[in-house]
Amino acid sequence: MRVEIWSDIACPWCYVGKARFEKALAAFPHRDEVEVVHRSFELDPGRAQGDVEPVLTMLTRKYGMSEAQAQAGEENLGAQAAAEGLEYRTRGRDHGNTFDLHRLLHFAKERGRQDELLQLLYRANFAEERSLFTEGDERLVELAAEAGLDAGAARAVLADPAAYADDVRADEREAARLGANGVPFFVLDRAYGVSGAQPAEVFAQALTRAWDARPPLAHVDAGDAGACGPDGCAVPRS
Template sequence: MRVEIWSDIACPWCYIGKARFEKGLAGFAHRDDVEVVHRSFELDPGRAKGEVGPVIPMLAKKYGRTIEEARAMEENVASHAHAEGLGYLAEGRDHGNTFDIHRLLHLAKARGRQGELLDLAYRVNFAEERSVFDAAVLAEIAVLAGLDADEVQAVIGDENAYADEVRADEREAAELGANAVPFFVLDRKYGISGGQPSEVFTRALEQAWQEHTPALAVIAGEGDGGDACGPDGCEVPR
């Protein structure tokens, strides 16, 4: 069974939702049979690549709040992150265009290191005082995730590398009706929007699994049933 997760590294609820999903998955009996695939979604696709700035003034401007109100919003989100055991800096973080990060995540997917890079990118963006929007920092964590340094630099330097893959993910999100992230799609049958509690994910996985591998309905014949053999021997015809 496949679970696809549309998310953006700039989204705090994607960071928190990933942790909650993983806890929900850990409580699912068939977790080893679940393939998790991460898809691209940009929260701020129109933002210029070099336009990087502190997150709190950005939030105040975006939502029409004061700086103090924006700071309180971030502190509230931080409390949810900390409840999941995640590091979170309510202040001192940057916000910027995430297209290059998504392109590198597609490279990481092709090399079997997508999960490792995503975890590092989230941690740097939300829990450390480094900026993941700095090309040097981004290249550093990509190598730490297990990618080849020369290949990473080639992708960062070529704006067309994996661009089509990012755009394809975003088009698919729109086709599925996903206009906010995180957005989880279970076996192309169920969609879950937002960083829901872990038990919601466990129940959804169980329901999707039941439909993915439905139990057979046994049709009995007339009389005592057909002759058959089992561990204790075979039926003797009468």
């Protein structure tokens, strides 16, 4: 069974939702037969590269709330994250364009290190004092190397604006086709969708439902053919 997760590194609920989903998956009896694929979704695709501002400033400007309301929201998110065993800085974080982060995640996917890099990017954005958006490509190269990727190859990806750009856009078009207008968005076997950072219990129910709904294997009978089994291999007779 395949689970696809559309998310953005700038999305705090994606950070929390990933932990809740993984808690459910860890307890799922068929967890070793579940493939998890992370897909790209930009919450702020129109933001220019290098346009970085404090999270509280972004929240007050974008949603028309007071700074006190924005800070209260951050405190609530911090409590939600802590309940999942996650670190979360409720003050002093930055917000910026995430397109290059998504490009790098597609590079990591090709190398089998996508989940490792995604978790490091989340940690860097939500838990660490250093800004993920103000230190340039070398900060991202550093995280890619920590995830087990070749630093030089990661640097080359970031230096080429076209590298994996089509993959990011394809993920975003697919999200729109599936009706996702926010993240996190979980799609199980292209049959069930779960929106938001639901409790682990909801994800557990969704996993069970999707697993049980899988159609049985249909056999095509095209007559006798050579095959091997526990008793040996059939030998053609002339």
